[in-house]
Amino acid sequence: MQSKKVILGIDPGTLLLGYGVISVDEKGPHYETMGVFDLRKISDPYEKLANINAGVEELIALWHPDVLAIESPFYGKNAQVILKLGRAQGAAMIAATRQGIPVVEYAPRKAKIAICGNGAASKEQVSTILQKTLKVELEPRHLDATDALAIALCHYYEESRPAVAKGGSSWEKFLAENPGRVVSDSGAGRRR
Numbered sequence: 520m521q522s523k524k525v526i527l528g529i530d531p532g533t534l535l536l537g538y539g540v541i542s543v544d545e546k547g548p549h550y551e552t553m554g555v556f557d558l559r560k561i562s563d564p565y566e567k568l569a570n571i572n573a574g575v576e577e578l579i580a581l582w583h584p585d586v587l588a589i590e591s592p593f594y595g596k597n598a599q600v601i602l603k604l605g606r607a608q609g610a611a612m613i614a615a616t617r618q619g620i621p622v623v624e625y626a627p628r629k630a631k632i633a634i635c636g637n638g639a640a641s642k643e644q645v646s647t648i649l650q651k652t653l654k655v656e657l658e659p660r661h662l663d664a665t666d667a668l669a670i671a672l673c674h675y676y677e678e679s680r681p682a683v684a685k686g687g688s689s690w691e692k693f694l695a696e697n698p699g700r701v702v703s704d705s706g707a708g709r710r711r
Contacts, residue, residue: 528671
């Protein structure tokens with residue numbers, strides 16, 4: 520692992536977009552900053568997207584993240600809401616990809632499971648666990664920012680898991696890569 524890795528988390532939105540930054544070293548994750556882009560006073564939807572893109576570019580210039588972890592739009596009853604969230608997500612993703620920064624997506628439920636162990640956890644529960652994990656006091660004013668921090672920490676946890684736990688391996692692959700680790704007892708118990 521590098522001496523320090525920076526993860527920028529984004530909770531996309533067209534009214535409030537949350538961001539959170541953690542750094543990771545050999546001692547684990549550390550809180551750096553979090554906040555929101557308040558877009559409620561901007562009425563033009565395309566101006567909002569331009570602001571999201573510019574704001575994420577500024578965060579990238581300031582924090583030099585190694586990866587952008589972003590919440591993926593969730594399924595809902597209102598297609599217009601999903602479309603707006605997808606556009607906000609795209610504006611943030613473009614800012615990262617233009618800088619050569621990898622982008623990874625996590626479903627809100629996956630982040631809640633990673634942080635709280637419960638995919639139906641409330642935003643307040645996520646905030647409480649983040650405070651304990653990162654040893655920091657967070658203001659509950661904008662839970663979009665703590666959601667973004669949760670996405671960043673979710674990515675750290677996901678990267679830290681062994682490949683087998685991620686589903687990135689199989690028994691057959693393990694056997695092929697480690698022939699000396701499995702002892703055969705000359706075919707006993709073999710099916711015919």
